[in-house]
Amino acid sequence: MFEVLATRQLSDAVFEMKVAAPAVAAKAHAGQFFILRVDAEGERVPFTFSDWSAEEGWIRFIFMRVGLTTHKLTHLAAGDFLADVAGPLGVPSHAGGLGRVAVVGGGVGAAVAYPVARAMCAAGDEVTVILGARNAELLILEDEFRALPLKDLVVMTDDGSAGRHGLVTAPLKELCETGAIDHAMAIGPAIMMKFCAATTKEFAVPTVVSLNPIMVDGTGMCGACRVSVGGEMKFGCVDGPDFDGHLVDFEELMSRQRVYVDDERVADAEFSKGCSCGL
Amino acid sequence: MRPVDETPKPRHRPVKGTRIPMRENDPLERIASFTEVGLGYDAAEAHTEAMRCLQCAKPPCVDGCPVHIDIKGFIGKIIEGDECAGVEVLKTRNALPAACGRVCPQEEQCEASCVLQRTGQPIAIGRLERYLGDFDLARVPAERCRPEIAPASGKRVAVVGSGPAGLACAGELAMRGHGVTVFESLHVPGGVLVYGIPEFRLPKALVQAEIDMLAEIGVRIVTDAVVGTTYTIDDLLTAEGFDAAFIGSGAGLPIFSGIPGENLNGVYSSNEFLTRVNLMRAYEFPRSDTPVWRGRTVAVVGGGNVAMDAARTALRLGAAHVMLVYRRAEEEMPARHEEVHHARQEGVEFVMLCSPQEVLGRDGFVTGMRVTRMELGEPDESGRRAPMCVIGSEFDLECDTVIMALGTRANPLLAKAAPDLELDKRGYIVTDADGATNLPGVYAGGDIVTGSATVIRAMGAGKDAARAMDAWLRRS
Numbered sequence: 001m002f003e004v005l006a007t008r009q010l011s012d013a014v015f016e017m018k019v020a021a022p023a024v025a026a027k028a029h030a031g032q033f034f035i036l037r038v039d040a041e042g043e044r045v046p047f048t049f050s051d052w053s054a055e056e057g058w059i060r061f062i063f064m065r066v067g068l069t070t071h072k073l074t075h076l077a078a079g080d081f082l083a084d085v086a087g088p089l090g091v092p093s094h095a096g097g098l099g100r101v102a103v104v105g106g107g108v109g110a111a112v113a114y115p116v117a118r119a120m121c122a123a124g125d126e127v128t129v130i131l132g133a134r135n136a137e138l139l140i141l142e143d144e145f146r147a148l149p150l151k152d153l154v155v156m157t158d159d160g161s162a163g164r165h166g167l168v169t170a171p172l173k174e175l176c177e178t179g180a181i182d183h184a185m186a187i188g189p190a191i192m193m194k195f196c197a198a199t200t201k202e203f204a205v206p207t208v209v210s211l212n213p214i215m216v217d218g219t220g221m222c223g224a225c226r227v228s229v230g231g232e233m234k235f236g237c238v239d240g241p242d243f244d245g246h247l248v249d250f251e252e253l254m255s256r257q258r259v260y261v262d263d264e265r266v267a268d269a270e271f272s273k274g275c276s277c278g279l
Numbered sequence: 280m281r282p283v284d285e286t287p288k289p290r291h292r293p294v295k296g297t298r299i300p301m302r303e304n305d306p307l308e309r310i311a312s313f314t315e316v317g318l319g320y321d322a323a324e325a326h327t328e329a330m331r332c333l334q335c336a337k338p339p340c341v342d343g344c345p346v347h348i349d350i351k352g353f354i355g356k357i358i359e360g361d362e363c364a365g366v367e368v369l370k371t372r373n374a375l376p377a378a379c380g381r382v383c384p385q386e387e388q389c390e391a392s393c394v395l396q397r398t399g400q401p402i403a404i405g406r407l408e409r410y411l412g413d414f415d416l417a418r419v420p421a422e423r424c425r426p427e428i429a430p431a432s433g434k435r436v437a438v439v440g441s442g443p444a445g446l447a448c449a450g451e452l453a454m455r456g457h458g459v460t461v462f463e464s465l466h467v468p469g470g471v472l473v474y475g476i477p478e479f480r481l482p483k484a485l486v487q488a489e490i491d492m493l494a495e496i497g498v499r500i501v502t503d504a505v506v507g508t509t510y511t512i513d514d515l516l517t518a519e520g521f522d523a524a525f526i527g528s529g530a531g532l533p534i535f536s537g538i539p540g541e542n543l544n545g546v547y548s549s550n551e552f553l554t555r556v557n558l559m560r561a562y563e564f565p566r567s568d569t570p571v572w573r574g575r576t577v578a579v580v581g582g583g584n585v586a587m588d589a590a591r592t593a594l595r596l597g598a599a600h601v602m603l604v605y606r607r608a609e610e611e612m613p614a615r616h617e618e619v620h621h622a623r624q625e626g627v628e629f630v631m632l633c634s635p636q637e638v639l640g641r642d643g644f645v646t647g648m649r650v651t652r653m654e655l656g657e658p659d660e661s662g663r664r665a666p667m668c669v670i671g672s673e674f675d676l677e678c679d680t681v682i683m684a685l686g687t688r689a690n691p692l693l694a695k696a697a698p699d700l701e702l703d704k705r706g707y708i709v710t711d712a713d714g715a716t717n718l719p720g721v722y723a724g725g726d727i728v729t730g731s732a733t734v735i736r737a738m739g740a741g742k743d744a745a746r747a748m749d750a751w752l753r754r755s
């Protein structure tokens with residue numbers, strides 16, 4: 001059992017949770033994830049670390065309430081317990097020696113982008129962060145990013161309610177056009193990563209994306225997480241989650257992410273019957 | 280140990296007769312649920328079957344057993360009506376009799392070597408083993424057959440993986456007085472016994488009961504501990520302070536066929552399909568949270584136990600039609616005969632001598648599988664006749680789910696974090712006959728050494744390594 005230490009609601013549907021998991025925190029690196037199960041009936045679901053402390057023995061992650069597991073998570077408060085936390089899993093994101101990098105964090109992907117950008121800064125890379133969200137309300141971690149020694153922070157919202165009006169690909173394209181970046185990294189919804197990769201490809205700027213396929217064990221045992229990269233089958237959990245964005249088959253990823261949408265709706269509806277949280 | 284009984288026993292007179300069949304649930308009823316298929320022997324049936332045993336002076340069945348269980352001995356105890364003593368005999372070599380009695384390929388091992396095999400009616404050793412295993416588990420824990428525990432040695436051993444190899448090793452080491460902690464990456468211990476082999480063949484409560492017995496003799500089990508990331512082998516032997524380690528991490532990596540269409544929705548590795556259903560209990564969805572794609576028409580590719588388990592599981596999830604597609608002939612399927620028989624009884628269609636060429640799909644979902652017919656050529660190194668494509672014989676099977684049961688490979692996760700550990704070309708751990716790896720104090724056994732094998736072999740490897748580790752620990 002893993003104790004919830006704190007929770008925080010970042011926006012209407014976005015939450016942050018801090019959990020005691022000393023063994024996991026001791027080994028965590030930027031870009032890695034862990035698998036959790038909420039309770040005895042829970043599904044095994046991967047979440048990427050948004051932060052951790054090896055000294056204090058905690059990990060933190062940010063999630064959007066989209067289905068049953070995340071719904072159940074919103075019901076937990078400090079002092080409650082998660083049934084399982086296993087990790088860290090996956091290959092850490094590459095930091096250092098990248099030169100001038102643009103890190104794009106879209107939606108909850110910003111939570112993953114944060115430790116990655118921090119690691120890159122610490123490793124001496126020159127980092128520009130592009131933070132995107134549908135609207136101001138959904139924008140997360142802006143203050144945390146501002147506290148990093150970034151070259152620049154560009155905030156984008158789809159509706160213009162904060163920062164610049166438009167998609168993250170616009171400033172990314174400008175950076176490419178002016179030759180201002182040597183590398184890019186995009187973390188967010190598959191569709192956003194797809195367009196980021198398409199944007200940088202034109203300028204041959206090497207681009208890493210952090211994929212989020214459906215997983216079960218997270219250790220290479222089942223193949224649920226398989227993705228096509230450059231025509232080859234890779235396992236997202238052990239070969240990734242970072243891959244060359246110019247080689248990823250995003251259409252396939254998006255199709256595979258949708259396999260259980262109907263089931264998820266059923267399960268969440270079933271759970272919501274007995275719950276009055278209104279989320 | 281109980282005192283030796285000195286009173287002369289009446290001479291055993293074998294009773295001639297045919298094997299006592301094991302009662303089973305009706306095929307049509309049982310495919311509607313995940314309840315166990317075989318019901319086991321009751322005391323009278325077990326006794327009648329045991330009475331058929333010749334109690335040979337040199338029992339060949341014992342040599343047929345990969346771990347040399349004293350089969351004659353435990354059957355002798357059933358004949359005498361002393362089940363408790365029978366369990367004791369069994370448990371000296373087999374830590375998991377209730378499981379092995381259910382899943383060992385007896386027809387290729389002990390029962391194949393039985394003298395009565397010549398009559399076509401070998402002793403039902405597996406069923407008798409199961410009878411004793413269940414007898415033991417049915418008792419209240421305090422009355423169960425408990426091994427004697429040696430005085431504490433003060434040494435601590437880390438066991439990686441809680442499949443049959445790890446559990447057997449842990450049990451044996453604990454008995455020898457060592458402090459044992461098992462590290463398991465999943466949230467439930469048991470390895471393939473819980474995530475692979477289905478409930479209807481091996482009830483999970485029974486596996487849990489065998490594991491609880493280990494806890495009672497002092498074995499500690501830490502779940503959610505991925506060795507290779509949460510802890511490395513090196514961490515265990517240094518920071519965590521263990522004196523030795525045993526690696527029984529299994530051969531978990533699923534093999535895919537590499538044909539086009541394999542990433543369509545509705546294509547599963549048998550590992551994923553079975554893990555969702557067994558470990559995550561997707562068959563209870565939405566009472567449990569994990570879903571599984573429930574196909575109407577399912578094609579399972581392969582011919583081993585895993586393929587049979589996947590096919591029979593698909594039926595129980597409500598598939599109207601399940602096909603088993605295998606590239607060789609039926610006689611060559613490596614699955615246990617009982618599983619093949621049960622699969623057929625339950626209505627699985629055997630599509631033999633066919634090899635998949637492509638998974639067909641529409642809008643990202645499976646709609647069928649293109650296969651080509653095969654014919655058997657000359658025998659290959661394994662003595663089996665190699666299947667060859669019949670040119671131009673392709674045809675399409677209609678299905679909405681494809682399950683690839685093509686075997687597994689070594690999972691590199693643990694070894695990647697132990698660069699000095701010697702592996703063979705295929706990534707399996709290299710050990711000597713005692714299970715010792717090239718690293719001092721690090722032993723290994725089970726599927727991670729041999730490649731996918733059997734429960735009994737993994738268990739035997741775990742026990743043998745434990746003995747060698749015991750000697751090593753006492754020396755060092």
Ligand SMILES: Cc1cc2nc3c(=O)[nH]c(=O)nc-3n(C[C@H](O)[C@H](O)[C@H](O)COP(=O)(O)OP(=O)(O)OC[C@H]3O[C@@H](n4cnc5c(N)ncnc54)[C@H](O)[C@@H]3O)c2cc1C
Binds near residue numbers: 725
């Ligand atoms: C579906 C199926 C049906 C089968 N049917 C039969 C049958 O009928 N009869 C038979 O004899 N055999 C059968 N087998 C084979 C048999 O189950 C295996 O040979 C046996 O379980 C191997 O035991 P093991 O202990 O080596 O590994 P496993 O049972 O695979 O256990 C390994 C354990 O280690 C854990 N692990 C892996 N990596 C790590 C890590 N890095 N850190 C921590 N833990 C880790 C795994 O999660 C797992 O729990 C079947 C196999 C399958 C998949």
Ligand code: FES
Binds near residue numbers: 214216237
């Ligand atoms: S999640 Fe099972 S192999 Fe990646």
